Amino acid sequence: MRNAGLGSWPLRRARMAPKREAFTCDGTSTTYGELAGRVTGLAHRLAEIGVGRGDRVAYLGPNHPSFAETMFATHQLGAIFVPLNSRLSAAEINYQLADSGARVLLHAPSHRAEHDRAVSLDSYEDWLAGGSADPLDVPVAIEEPALVLYTSGTTGRPKGAVLTHANLLWNTFNLMIGVDIASDEVALVTAPLFHIAALAQTLLPTFVKGGHSVITSRWNADECVTLIERHRVTWMFGVSTMFADLAASPRWPAADLSSLRVLLCGGAAVPDAVIRAYQDRGLVFCQGYGLTETAPGATFLEAADSVRKAGSAGTPVFFGDLRLAETGEIEVQGPNVTPGYWNDPVATAAAFTADGWFRTGDVGRIDDGHLHVVDRLKDMFISGGENVYPAEVENAITDHPDVAEVAVVGVPDERWGEVGRAFVRPLPGAVVDAAGLREFLAPRLAKYKIPVYVEVVAELPRTGSGKVLKPALRRLPLPGSGRPDRR
Structure with missing residues (x-):
């Protein structure tokens, strides 16, 4: 294939295991073979409305398999996927659409925005069904942009972090080395896919290995227990508050969690009490550290050290490096690190040191080779x-x-x-x-x-x-x- 990027992944996976389940959402499952056909059909439909190499395709809505289908279809055309935060206000969404120059917006019926080429997901199935089944193989190099993800924007306007296909590929390698992902994994994808962690730390690595992703549209601790028991979930990613909610659920004491091999947590420092709640249940609870700009893994705490080094964010990922500046600021370097911000050379220049290390804005300390994230500099x-x-x-x-x-x-x-x-x-x-x-x-x-x-x-x-x-x-x-x- 001439497409070396993520757009080729559905076909590559389908030719290996076409009948294996790829996604399940709201009781409906899709095999890898079915998914490959759907992605190709969707890519043709996007091309019909003018999407081509380098164009941006935005997606606005809760977690759903259509998110992944749209992303892969966009990448089949050599275009760039822009997942939008469905929790933002209309003004914030409109700013990101304008800043990214999105050519097309696919949106859930419950989420609308100002765009002259908008496709509502309430007609998604009919629209997709009309797409051609003819194979597509647009040349795409792994160094080309794959995603533009807007940062939280806690101060000023959010910036669009660019991630290349290579950034995502190397992050997948790093995660698979750290977690020992198997082909029979069942991932619970309940954190929002419009953020890089749920996408790149669970869905994409599970996809590469031919595992099964159970996708939910929202976070609910009690529903999480139900899905873990029903689908025999083997691993999941969450932020600290999600794991705290789960441990506080009335269903927690009696929940059958025996299928879980590993739990990944990131996004913020994790209180010791939360870590203990899971380790007391005999569960492997691993933290990591990273940012949108690092695709996102910069460090990872492997299972073997999850008890001995509990509270640590782990060591640098296999294909990556980390150092502390004189101020204690964490700086990272590696093939998973963003090349910069969308149409913002000033912000890009400010984000890197003179010798090319990415400045995270976080303060850390290193103990026995393990990173402890102290706080944000600000x-x-x-x-x-x-x-x-x-x-x-x-x-x-x-x-x-x-x-x-x-x-x-x-x-x-x-x-x-x-x-x-x-x-x-x-x-x-x-x-x-x-x-x-x-x-x-x-x-x-x-x-x-x-x-x-x-x-x-x-x-x-x-x-x-x-x-x-x-x-x-x-x-x-x-x-x-x-x-x-x-x-």
């Missing part, structure tokens, strides 16, 4: 001349038996410059008292690290990727009852 605050890393404080607070999750930010203070402000979400039915929490933290943290302000909340604001939106928390006015004493 999240650190200085209190009385001392650096305070909110992730460390959050980890200590989450050890409290009544705390489900917490976010800590630095806020201005006349005496200390900045002090901590903690937003705490208790477990269902639990009560968290500010004074009691400070007493709990006293033997665990230095005094200057203990938050001056502690507020109990029902939920935390989040980005589309599920990360806590700390800029929104920083903008909230301080409680009107006056400044409590720092103890």
